Amino acid sequence: MKPAAENVCNPDLLKERAHCRFIPEEITHFLDNGSENTKLRHKLEEYFLNNPLFDDDIPPDYLSHSERYSNELRKSCAMVQCFLNDPTVQNIAGQMEGVRMLMGNGLGSAITKDGNPLALHYVMFLPALISQASQEQMAYWIGRAWAGQIIGTYAQTELGHGSFLRGLETTATYDPDSEEFVLHSPTITSIKWWPGGLGKTANHAVVMAQLYTEGKCWGPHAFIVQLRDLDTHASLPGISVGEIGPRLGTNSQDNGFLRLHHVRIPRLHMLMQHAQVTKSGEYVQPASSKLTYGTMVFVRVAICFDAGRQLQRAVTIATRYSAVRRQSELVPGEGEVQVLDYQTQQHKLLPQLATVFAVTFSARRLWETYNSVTHGPKEAQLALLPELHVLSCGLKAACASDCSLGCDVCRLACGGHGYLASSNLPRIVTATTATQTYEGENTVMWLQVARYLLKVYSDGLESGEEAGPSVQFLREPRPDLTAPSHARLTNYGLVMGWRVAVVALLQEAQQELQRRVAAGQQPDRARDACSLTLVDAAQCYIRGHMCCQFVAGVDELQGLSAGTTLVLQQLCRLYLLYHASSSHLLRHGWLSGADVSQLEAEYRALLTELRQDAVALVDSFDIHDRILNSTLGAADGRVYDRLYEEALKSPLNQQDVPDAFNKYLRPLLKSSL
Numbered sequence: 001m002k003p004a005a006e007n008v009c010n011p012d013l014l015k016e017r018a019h020c021r022f023i024p025e026e027i028t029h030f031l032d033n034g035s036e037n038t039k040l041r042h043k044l045e046e047y048f049l050n051n052p053l054f055d056d057d058i059p060p061d062y063l064s065h066s067e068r069y070s071n072e073l074r075k076s077c078a079m080v081q082c083f084l085n086d087p088t089v090q091n092i093a094g095q096m097e098g099v100r101m102l103m104g105n106g107l108g109s110a111i112t113k114d115g116n117p118l119a120l121h122y123v124m125f126l127p128a129l130i131s132q133a134s135q136e137q138m139a140y141w142i143g144r145a146w147a148g149q150i151i152g153t154y155a156q157t158e159l160g161h162g163s164f165l166r167g168l169e170t171t172a173t174y175d176p177d178s179e180e181f182v183l184h185s186p187t188i189t190s191i192k193w194w195p196g197g198l199g200k201t202a203n204h205a206v207v208m209a210q211l212y213t214e215g216k217c218w219g220p221h222a223f224i225v226q227l228r229d230l231d232t233h234a235s236l237p238g239i240s241v242g243e244i245g246p247r248l249g250t251n252s253q254d255n256g257f258l259r260l261h262h263v264r265i266p267r268l269h270m271l272m273q274h275a276q277v278t279k280s281g282e283y284v285q286p287a288s289s290k291l292t293y294g295t296m297v298f299v300r301v302a303i304c305f306d307a308g309r310q311l312q313r314a315v316t317i318a319t320r321y322s323a324v325r326r327q328s329e330l331v332p333g334e335g336e337v338q339v340l341d342y343q344t345q346q347h348k349l350l351p352q353l354a355t356v357f358a359v360t361f362s363a364r365r366l367w368e369t370y371n372s373v374t375h376g377p378k379e380a381q382l383a384l385l386p387e388l389h390v391l392s393c394g395l396k397a398a399c400a401s402d403c404s405l406g407c408d409v410c411r412l413a414c415g416g417h418g419y420l421a422s423s424n425l426p427r428i429v430t431a432t433t434a435t436q437t438y439e440g441e442n443t444v445m446w447l448q449v450a451r452y453l454l455k456v457y458s459d460g461l462e463s464g465e466e467a468g469p470s471v472q473f474l475r476e477p478r479p480d481l482t483a484p485s486h487a488r489l490t491n492y493g494l495v496m497g498w499r500v501a502v503v504a505l506l507q508e509a510q511q512e513l514q515r516r517v518a519a520g521q522q523p524d525r526a527r528d529a530c531s532l533t534l535v536d537a538a539q540c541y542i543r544g545h546m547c548c549q550f551v552a553g554v555d556e557l558q559g560l561s562a563g564t565t566l567v568l569q570q571l572c573r574l575y576l577l578y579h580a581s582s583s584h585l586l587r588h589g590w591l592s593g594a595d596v597s598q599l600e601a602e603y604r605a606l607l608t609e610l611r612q613d614a615v616a617l618v619d620s621f622d623i624h625d626r627i628l629n630s631t632l633g634a635a636d637g638r639v640y641d642r643l644y645e646e647a648l649k650s651p652l653n654q655q656d657v658p659d660a661f662n663k664y665l666r667p668l669l670k671s672s673l
């Protein structure tokens, strides 16, 4: 048994919690979207985290690639079985809600630490069926997929093309004689490459392929292809499938490749909610060709939430550690201080804390937009599609980039120990950085946003097309740059500053574009030559949007204690000030040099204020120790004991003299004698 002293909480953490100025549970309930959800989450955590089925005998870091995959597949299948068959779990949460929690990176990440081989089935295959299949197709596929009788993935990206969807090479050619599509990968570059779960887990895939019928290509469409025998799991004739090899992170997710050799599928395996091919081969056009991209839009929204949850974990670990870690003397002779006391450390961590809330407010609003578009009347759906597309692209890019950079800042804030796998920060960082690439590489997403902004700004909307609510400001009179500083520096004043920057950048880009085209440059090349300015415009637009959502979200909160409201207002202000240091607010005339100095002083004062709540704030994220899975971040702050305990688990430490010594080192030592 451990000595009692080892089990007590670190005294510095206790002190931090004692001076909390707000009610942490209020923030917990806000982040869970209601106290009932918090209760539900606790019950699920208790059920799963106390169940030995989900324990790892050996830390995954010490397993081989195949062992890791097998271990994570064991746990993910057990987890799904619980949801499908265990009444206790079913009583706690509806199946849908439960699976969502397990597949996301909350509880799920405590169970399948190294990536979940079944994730794509729930995160993309099922959503693809829901957004692309006709009613009859849903009736056929969804029940089987939901019950785990078939396991699917989403196979879109190819060796040669990921970002440029229209460039996909896989073909689906309709044969009216047999009423079948022939799926084929004609070249090496057309091999599907990357889909999660494709390598060894999935027996079906939604395959995106160029549809050919009646001799014409109609662009990328979605088809369900069976890949493996449902009994033996052997790959079917004409299907070459496997895993693509080790990656920076999530190595148990068996990302795979797929080559199709003239594989025949029934006509009704083309997903036909939007476009159809009749028995005779006639192509029936969808209301919008972009409806085929619906699955990606859904996942982009989900990524905003996921990236935010990863940042919550990273900043919890780094903040608790910074309260425990003492390093150097602030004032010589006064003893070593908690590193959290250094202004530079606060500047690393507190903006990350604020970002958690900016992401939460923005992602929630995006989710509302997504729901009103997908559940609204058809005409309204189509009218709002561009706005949803642009917001989902922009917020996905911003949340992915802010959160993955934020996670890495948290890792760096933990010094050397942050580099240790047992801190869990390397795994969090590598999992989060992938969100910048998948589901639309970030730069490509920014360019999509810019394309829409320029279109609205330059009156390029087609007749009957309306500018979406988030870009109405492009049509409004330019705000007054000479307004007094007290008006420009308020929260809404700073939001306005971003809008001013967007308009100025679009104006610059448009003038440059016109100049180049007038000088004879091909218009698309001219646009590429303006793309840095256009990406700046897109980023300012989304930053302004996130600031606006944060300000409005805090303003609209009701029923919170004064202390909690104050701390959220301060975090909101900190977020606005942190980003106001961007050169764009200065360059485009919203802020003067004197304004910047004033805002910087206010920012530093806020760091000092919020420093006292930092530990209580991360406590309010209420992340279970098993989900943090970190030697540095556990709630009791026993950092050094845990670091030592984890080091002792290394297989190399199971022998004083490793076998490799006799094989390699001893001969070297002998030869150099």
Ligand SMILES: CCC/C=C/C(=O)SCCNC(=O)CCNC(=O)[C@H](O)C(C)(C)COP(=O)([O-])OP(=O)([O-])OC[C@H]1O[C@@H](n2cnc3c(N)ncnc32)[C@H](O)[C@@H]1OP(=O)([O-])[O-]
Pocket (backbone or CB within 6 Å): 123, 154, 156, 157, 162, 163, 164, 165, 166, 196, 290, 291, 293, 294, 296, 297, 299, 385, 386, 389, 437, 438, 439, 440, 441, 444, 448, 451, 452, 455
């Ligand atoms: C857990 C996760 C695991 C990971 C999974 C994956 O990664 S899966 C793999 C993930 N892979 C990726 O994410 C691949 C990323 N690439 C893509 O999504 C597409 O290639 C693209 C959107 C970049 C361009 O598409 P394109 O060349 O067809 O289009 P274009 O640029 O020529 O613009 C034409 C018009 O269409 C509009 N429009 C476009 N999309 C939408 C939409 N969804 N809705 C509404 N509208 C849309 C656009 O605004 C423009 O309007 P305008 O100005 O004419 O009025």
Ligand SMILES: Cc1cc2nc3c(=O)[nH]c(=O)nc-3n(C[C@H](O)[C@H](O)[C@H](O)COP(=O)(O)OP(=O)(O)OC[C@H]3O[C@@H](n4cnc5c(N)ncnc54)[C@H](O)[C@@H]3O)c2cc1C
Pocket (backbone or CB within 6 Å): 120, 154, 155, 156, 157, 160, 161, 162, 163, 164, 193, 194, 195, 196, 255, 434, 437, 438, 439, 440, 441, 442, 443, 444, 447
């Ligand atoms: C962990 C992980 C999981 C994934 N899971 C899946 C999955 O389940 N299913 C699936 O189908 N795919 C999956 N993918 C693939 C992913 O969607 C693609 O990698 C992504 O869309 C980017 O495409 P790409 O790799 O072709 O990059 P590229 O487009 O080749 O990007 C290379 C560079 O070119 C730049 N670039 C590209 N186009 C333009 C342009 N038009 N203008 C300016 N710059 C440009 C990019 O900004 C980037 O810097 C996954 C990828 C990863 C990393």
